[in-house]
Amino acid sequence: MSVVRFAGIILLCFALLAACTGCWDQTELNQSSLVTGMALEPGNHSKYKVTFEVVNALETDPTKGGKGGTPTAIYSKEGNSIAEATQRINESLERMILISHIRVIIIDERLAREGIDQFMDVLQRNRYVREDVLVLVGKGSPASDFLRTVYARGQYAGYKIQMQVETYRKVYGGIPRSHLYDVAQVLLTEGRVLMLGAISISGNVEKSESIDSIKTIYPAAVVKMAGAAVFRGDKLIGYLSNEHTRMVMLASDYVYNTLFALPGSVNGSKSPGAVAVQFYHMHSHMHVRMDGKTPKIRLNVEGDGKITSLDQNIKLTTIKGYDKIEEMTREYVNKELQKTISYVQQNFGVDVFGFGQHYYRYHFRKFKPIAREWDSLFSKAEVEIDSNFTLRRPDLKTQKLEKDGIGP
């Protein structure tokens, strides 16, 4: 085969490809827009109202600075399925939308109470939706309002909320993991109910829509973490506060870093923050066994940490000082955990901790017959908490700075 012939064949192939009009899948970046957030609400006329947060790329570019417009624009569409509403977004938007970069999906409270199963499939099936997109429940306000807040630093709401949730979870643990794949996993496995992160808005949304609202020192509206939304099956049944959520997450071994403010024993429980301890490596193990018809659960919580603040004079040069604070921490955590567990048992009666899941994994044959009635068994479960904390160092000072006094 000569070179000319070979080149000819190659050229012919390309010509043919080009003649078939080629570039079927091409979506040019300057002819499409990124979607970074999505809010689902019940519609006025149709079943759903889907709101997209569409990025105006030019305004997000820190080097060019943009023309002072908002970094995002909000478009809503109603439809009888989410896919339909998504496809019809172009009724009001001139560009093709790229949904592969959605960071958060905010579900309206009203919709969540009806059940989320009806629309999860479209999100899970679509390959463009990332598996690690956050699925959150908007508490107290319509879901689209969450996307309607403008933030400083040219960031779009979707990205801000995602980062906020992830950071909060990392440093404090007050919000559950609620990625799209967590939803699927929880819905598929036995013995655990779904818990999604909840967010709420404080402030005035109407004012916050304008770019002027970030020109003040205090933003007009701020999205706040609001603990967890608890589901029974796929329906929302209530919320857990941030503190309760943290304890739930701690029990299911999802908290690594957190801080406990121990109420001082001297001044009574009215003055929290007498001692603050920061933990870096927290772990919890659970052991579940059935005693007749009541599940007996033993929870081990372990942690490694340091002392961050000390309002009373405890000497940290002595072993006794550490022992005392460790004892205080133990008592505090045990009490709080116990409180949370009984709160969940009484108010919701569903296993958000995953005790059942643990039993299912490790004692499959024993779990099988009681799988259906697990939630009712759980509300009667006896939980024994055994925590063990180790405080390693006092940071820079060995005790609270106080005058020793010279006198006798």
Next chain:
Amino acid sequence: MNTDNMSFAGEEFYRLESVKKQFSSVFGNTADLAVVSVDVGHYKGLLCYLTTMTNTDFIIEHVLKELTLSEHKEPVSMDETFHLLETVHYAALKHETLVDLDKVMDKIVLGNAAIFIDGFPKVLVLEVRTLNSRSIDEPTTQNVVRGPKEGFTESADTNMSLIRRRFNNVKLRFEKFELGYMTHTAVYMTYLDGEVEDHILKQVREKLNGSQIDSLFDSARIEEMLHSKGKGIQLFPTVYSGERPDAICSCLIDKRIAIIVDGSPFVLVVPALFTDFFKSPEDEYQWVVIGTFSRVLRYFAFILSLIVPALYIAVTSYHQELVPTILLTSIAAQREGIPFPASIEILLMEITFEILREAGTRMPRLVGPTISIVGALVLGEAAVQAGVVSNINVIVVSLTAISGFVAPIYTFGSKVRFFRFGMIILASIIGLYGLVLGCAFLMVQITRIESFGVPYLSLFSRWDKRRVT
């Protein structure tokens, strides 16, 4: 040795005919061996040396003139002649007297000349090694920081001597061919006798003898000829061309054949493998970790220069989901308002770069800086400012361009540029799928090629126990 020489009372007398025969059997038909019949006083003698190790003027001036013993009119005995030569005529040159022919030959490859006298047992060995007067410059295409700075020149004789000086070994052969029925250019096939596979030698000889070219001004023509034309077209070079004697010598050690063409400073080596094009002689002169690191870096740069622009197109106009969000918004912000699709944009800049490169290599030295200023500053900066191309595009193209030049062998780098355009076109038609298909095609191509029967790229050949090496 003893069989061919008559021996009286334990001493060997050299017969000129048998000495000649011995030389041709040891040195083969190498072209740089001179075995000259001379008169030594009143006796027949033989002067042997390697032309590549000395220069002719030196031999005429210092050796031949003295050899006739012109001031001694009356015949002297053989012993005396030898003694005279040793003590009077060549006293200024470094010399020694040897008896064993093997040792003599070893001396000859080191740049000595040997004088035999017919029927005399001793051989006078003179050091005639001279530096060649031709200036040897640093190579222009294969530069090194550490290592010899000599480069081949246009003269084949110099080139041969550069190799011979590094190879003090009787097995080194220079086989002479004449190519081009109009130009009769001298072509030397260089190899280590006994090390190279016979059938490779045979193939090269056949190819050189069977050539039908009329003229030969550079080794590139031969490269074309030697380039193995197996099944189908071959896109990768299978002939290594080097400007550095040390690189070529290490190839010879590796049991390969070098081809020197008179008039070309580029010496060719066959068979050449894929990995050779990523080796620089410098690698071996450095700490092994650094050498390996830079070699790995070269492979990496090769891959980069092949796929980066295509990947950019595939990812920004087909598979946006693969880019991290922040990066994508940043790219999107830059692409905003650019009139062309990404593929056209990249092609535009790639072609501009090719033009700049071509202009840069061909134009007179003095204009060089002007072009680079116009090219780099005016074109690049202004195009971005005017919103014709995006910043990221300029980054992609320049990254590719620079990694394209990392390949130590120029011919290889220039071929890679060609594939890059193919990749760009494939990626702009069907995205990542096209890019992967393009890579697959190149991989199939690489593994299919055999250079003189040696697989061009064989990853595990080193670990095959049955291999004879």
Next chain:
Amino acid sequence: MTPSKINFVDMFAMQLVFLLSTSIIFGTPSVVPDSWLVGIIAFFPACLFIVVYGAMLSSQKDMGLYQLLEKAWGKIIGKAFVLVYATYFLYIASRNIRDMVELVMSTLLRMTPVPVITTLFVLIVAYATLGGIQAIARFASLVLCIVIMMLLTIGILLMFSSSLILEQMLPFLSKGIGPVVLSAFQHSIWFPYGEIVVFLVFHKEIGGAKGFRRLTLYAFLSACLILSVSDLIQIWTLGIEEKKYSSFALLDAARLINIANIITRMDAIIALIIMFGTLLKCAVFLFACTEGLMHIFKGKTGKYNFPLALLAGAFSILVTRNSAEHLTEGLTYVIYTLHIPLQLIVPLLTLLLLRIRYRKGEAT
């Protein structure tokens, strides 16, 4: 600088990639929860193939599958069988192409017409076969490096994004050992292990019966190991429950990679592995098919490659309508009507005939 020889490591690489290519993503069907165990269990009965095929090769000197068939069954029936095998190889090749296209269409592309994708692919397959089995083997060693590297990358990245949760492989054997063993016998030993029958064609390159036994055993072992590890990774990331619903489990696992929000969405890597693997597998099958045709109809080398490749491509589009049909066909019909007869029964009968007809051993 020694000239090309048959390189055992390359051959091993070829067998390994052949075994891994599509089975790494379609391999063990998730009909049972503990699918990683299926791969391990299937290894033992699969060794039966090595015994049978090894015996076939050693019964006659220097004879490959096609020659043996002709020798055992006589000229006419033998040639018919050769044709059957050639068609079988072509059919499997086209099924593999279809697998790959399904994956590409659901991960990389949406609107590009399938014929375009297939045509481009088979052209490269045909081109790869033109170089002969040694070139394919060298290509395989390159592909093997890529595949192993990519799998390692995925494993490590998943580990760093803390997606590997070992607990998720529990409950262990929730449905008992029965279904696992059944699944091993129903699917895994025929695909991918049984498909090794195609290597009987390349008896010379693979080093006769002895080489075949040794190479294939190593290849089976490594393939079993890699497939199980990949299965385990899938289970550890997705969980037993979710893996069941996934069309491409390894791909779904790779989607979970997230390191600092920068390294995300590695599904393209999986598509890459599958594409290279399928390319090699199809090349092997296509080459075996062309060898068969040349055995029957004679002809110049390279004459059949391109037409047959295009035929396989066309086959792959026409053979089934949708992916469900494709899967059912692959998991049930093909196994009972094609794999079992052609991978086990015919070779066994051939071996028996060879033993009976040429009992005296060396008689030819």
